[in-house]
Amino acid sequence: MVKLIAxxxxxxxxxxxxxxxxxxxxRHRANVLAKLGMRDRTELTRYAIRAGLIEx
Numbered sequence: 001m002v003k004l005i006a007x008x009x010x011x012x013x014x015x016x017x018x019x020x021x022x023x024x025x026x027r028h029r030a031n032v033l034a035k036l037g038m039r040d041r042t043e044l045t046r047y048a049i050r051a052g053l054i055e056x
Contacts (some may be wrong), residue, residue, distance in 0.1 A: 001029070
């Protein structure tokens with residue numbers, strides 16, 4: 001899910017790709033951001049690049 005969000009997919013697109021609800025995606029995204037101490041999608045994208053999940 002982090003990879004999809006960092007690649008720019010919307011929550012609705014992530015939900016469709018993973019066959020889960022939009023609200024589940026939103027909740028997981030919020031949990032991931034909180035656990036990593038991040039505030040927004042931009043920070044998550046930077047993290048994904050550093051972790052090698054996506055290419056810049």
